[in-house]
Amino acid sequence: MKKYFQEFKYNFNLALPVILGMVGHTLVGVVDNIFVGQLGSTELAAVSLGNSFVFIGMSIGIGFSTAITPIIAEFDSQKDREGGRSAFQNGLILCTILGFGLFFLLFFAKPILSYMNQPVEVVKLAKPFLDIVGFSLVPLVIFQAYKQFADGMSETKYSMYATIYGNIINVVINALLVFGLFMFPKMGIVGSAIGTLIARIFMVIYMHYILSKNKKFKSFFQNFGWQSFQKSMSDKIIKLGIPSSMQMFFEVALFTGAIWLCGMIGTTSQAANQIALSLASLTFMFAMGLSVTAMIRVANHKGLDDYKKLNTVAHSIFLMAIIVEIVFAVIFMLGCQFFPSFFVNSETQLNAVEIKEVLSISSKLLIVAAFFQISDGIQVVVLGALRGLQDVKVPMYLTFVAYWMIGFPISIYLGRYTELKAEGVWIGLLAGLTAAAIMLYLRFRFLLKHHR
Template sequence: MFSIYTKEFSTNIRLAYPVILGMLGHTLIGVIDNIMVGRLGATELAAVSLGNSFVFIAMSAGIGFSTAITSIVAQGDAAKDNKMVRSAFHHGLLLCTVLGLFLFGVVSIAKSLMSGMHQSPEVIALAAPYIDWVAFSLVPMVIFQGYKQFADGMSLTKYAMYAVIFSNVIHVFINYVLIYGVWFFPKMGMLGAALGTVISRLAMLAYMHYALSHNAKLKQYFTNFSFAEIKASMLKKISALGLPSSMQMLFEVALFTAAVWLSGYLGKTNQAANQIALSLASMTFMFAMGLSVAAMVRVGNQKGLRDYVQLRVVARSIFLLAIIVEIVFAILFMALHNYLPHWFVNADDALQLQDNTEVIKIAATLLIVAAVFQISDGIQVVVLGALRGLQDVKIPTVITFVAYWVIGFPISFYLGLYTPLKATGIWIGLLAGLTAAALFLYLRFNYLTNKLIAGQEPALKTVDI
């Protein structure tokens, strides 16, 4: 029975692994910041956590919006409709540029909210200037996503991987010399990490444009651009798919961001421990994110071919692969939960020994909970990818809101602030929200594919181009 799914594994992996490596590269930028800044102290690590929480919310909105480009391009590519592909790329890139600038402005204004969030004053003082720089990096980051999602939709997933690897090399170097003041470079501490993020993301965007525009298959989409080609119908189509997808990702990331803020209310050691566990969980989540993109592309292809039986086989093969991968990570987290937090703090620093010891202890406990929710998190994101490939976004948006904010957040809030569980209680709420999302999103996918196979097109609106 499983053989019909496992025979798809090789195709899934070939498509997903460059995306996984690219997504890991994005996450690695944050992890590098955490490791290098964590050596400066728990206060600095907590400040990076607080600062990045604002940026990650905005970035999730940008990434979620851009996924609309992939599903349309994948459908057009399978149907050999170059006009659809070109239109989706040009309109999507324009919308991503506008969105990147908008998100930069929103984060710059929103940083003033920190003073009313019951965060440590010393943490706020360090986080504010850090946010100014990292918020600007949203502009090249979201524009890059426009290029990336276009390439992913064309099943050319390696370009983004190479771009992210290139940017990480730059990021590590700049971080090292500017955080610690190596050679003739000034010692900038946290601001050095922020500047490294900005420069590396600008480099990533430049690389991606150059690489795609010089690809023989893609050159046709980089010539003769004109604003006269911009049509309201395509802007509406991408927005109709992108805005709900943006909200889906926003609801999840906002829940994890709320965990950062709740843990900050408990104190800087809880906030630093939360950031350690979140950094590690984010790295493993990128494997599921890569498989989610594979699901979106392959389901979009099958939708273009109208082969709905194979569509469900392909999607379920990706779901199964994600479960296997996340079980492996869950086992690793359980086995290494006492050792992994040591990567992020300097346990030999006598001046901060008490704080660092407490951070390690709390983070180790959080990793046990993180081990359990690996599976739920993996399932919900790959099913979301399949639903985006079907261009079904409205009902999944409602599902994610209910799962994360009606179920997950109240549990996190109560267990974290009103029980002795504290940070562990916050993460139990995350687990509850992710599990609810995984269950109901799969039921939605199963319902839609049953109708498609039965020859009953679900009421999913499309826009003519």
Template sequence: MKLSTYTREFKENIQLAYPIILGMLGHTLVGIVDNVMVGKLGATELAAASLANSFVFIGMSLGIGFSTAITPLIAEADGENSLVKGRSVFHHGLVLCTILGFSLFGLIYIAKPLIVYMGQPKEVVALAKPFLDLVAFSLIPLIIFQGYKQFADGKGETKYAMWANLLCNVVHLLLNIVLIYGVWIFPKMGMMGAAVGTVISRCIMLIYIHFALKSKAKFQPYFDGFSLKGIGKSMTQKIISLGLPSAMQMFFEVALFTGAIWLCGTIGKTSQAANQIALTLATFTFMFVLGLSVAGTIRIGNQKGIGDFIKLRIVARSIFLLAIIVQGTFALLFVLLHNILPELFVNTENVLQLKDNAEVISIASNLMIIAAIFQISDGVQVVVLGALRGIQDVKIPMYITFVAYWVVGFPISIYLGNKARMGAIGVWIGLLAGLTVAALFLYLRFNKLSKKLIVHHHLD
């Protein structure tokens, strides 16, 4: 195949992906804004907020991972031009996301006492508990919102969620300002203000997307005839059988990076700070390929519905190629700027911490080089997962990601980080190994399955 066969698809890929990317960056911004504003209150508050947020982040990854099952099913129904099937997916998806939102909130609420055993300072734990309750509660509107979002995404309308996210961020920022510092008639609530801001802004985001979709003629028919009596076993099972493995895939990766934070914390505070810097930058670039991955799921789900498997493979490869170009560019920037980027995160004017800061910057600049190498692996594994989700293959990929991250990656991280005394750099070499193994085996899996689809289709 000529290169132009694939590059021709770039425009449509980017049009679908960019609103998703902006929305994803919006999700992460909520956390960053909290950290910056709570950080101004003091170190204890910041530690408490990040501790609570790390719990919620794991819950969020499970919820978002599960909801991604809706997208390929909607895209497939769209390709088949089946309103009945699409409506059924939408209604079942919303009910399941609602149940999941409440369950995750309940789980975190019950698991809250575990914070005490995480070896965190007492005063941090005391602040983290009430904060955790509220931020965990915000998972309910967030995951129900995901039900609407994945539905709209599956229909190829990715902008609604983007606008909802932007609205959420603006409201969140304003609420944080007035509630943390007690501006005008509002009470001064300190870090709890940030939590209240998160809950309210996420509720507004949910209300916005509900009415935005409902008022659009294209989506109107999907809202008709909703009743709990209509929720049946077979569609419920279909969504769960796609959603559960997708949630686990996302969980394995999030847990791997959370494990890296914990490992670096046991090595020392400069390693932990350096890890945080490199992770923030790697997460930022990851959102770009995550957006491409969703675009891949949508387009590949569509081609599956239409039954054009040759085109399906072309679309998939064009997404893989685009991901390599995007992440390759970021990798280059990471290498060129590996000494400069970490300085943005460290207060270089503070003379007392000069020695620590120099150490943090030197570790972080080494991590940037490893991060540069794993940009490609990270990009490939996530877009190939998206492609596999598009053809509704999620079980084997779940096992692949588990083995890659937890049988290959994390043990290497532990060994090199602690035993071989390579510190944070050793931990990151483990992450690189895990992501590379995942990328390779997921690609082989997709290659095999998509070839099979073409062959079977020709035999039919």
């Protein structure tokens, strides 16, 4: 164990900015939910439904962009700046195209909302919200290209600063437009969507400015533009990016399916699901930060062809993730009655029975979340290590089996056909994530054995 503990400090220093950035990124949604939750459970359910579509697009965009990091990290370990420049610029071009493509896909898919067996008043509120937040995918995916490049260069602090500043902007705009403070109009959930869009645009501007002015990165911005497109490099990114995006899509779609199932059960179940999901997503970002660390360090040692050190580094990160998620599991169990109260305001026009039901369901879901986030943390850090090895195709199939052949069928059965309802939906999530953690780790062990 000593050799693993010796890696903790380096892992922590590399992961901390990523974790803070990821937490800040998730806080955009949490802040939106807290502000909107003061308006009522219908508004909160509408945001949940709208975001369920956006999360699908976001998973594809963010998953695709992760292909940039291991390529950049490998070039960096080999001191190949020209290869790194090509990977960054082609990755940015591809992410820009993908961002616009995802927006148009969501825009034309919007009528599906009316056929999803959701409450009519929730669908009516969700449509204008979806238009604006859907467009925010464009700057978000472009931001991801800058972020993954900087992460691959082991400079993880810049995206952290961008998300911190973006959150401050989002909080201010939410306060002004959701409730109509000072001279600003009261726009409800549309105001919340505008805050998200403006914050994400700022994050792109900030990342471009701060990286292009940095001496370490100046050479990567030479001949910057569409003329930098190279088919061979773009093909390499696409070859890694598409399976990576599918991996993330399968997981996010599983949680999106949980949102839809809870919406079919009732508005209070959907609102409770959104509360629990917001809290679980926040703690999951710690594991995501460690996943990025695994991807960077594994790719570095792959570039050096040092698989013995790679094995030690990877397992040290796996161990850190397990420890962190166990701590959060205990916190969730102890605070399951307390945390959901932040998301509803008992002094508004909400029905007292409705409030009590939302809080009761939320507390039960947090108990399940306490257990599934341990599995979730393990699977995401192992997935990061596999991406560092540039092994993405087999993990794509494994995640599909875990989430859609194991997890979601259990969610449907327990949620729709038993008295567990929303709690049963989340037990299905636990089953899928546990299956993914086991299968992905076995895949990692198989690859390491192959390289010995």
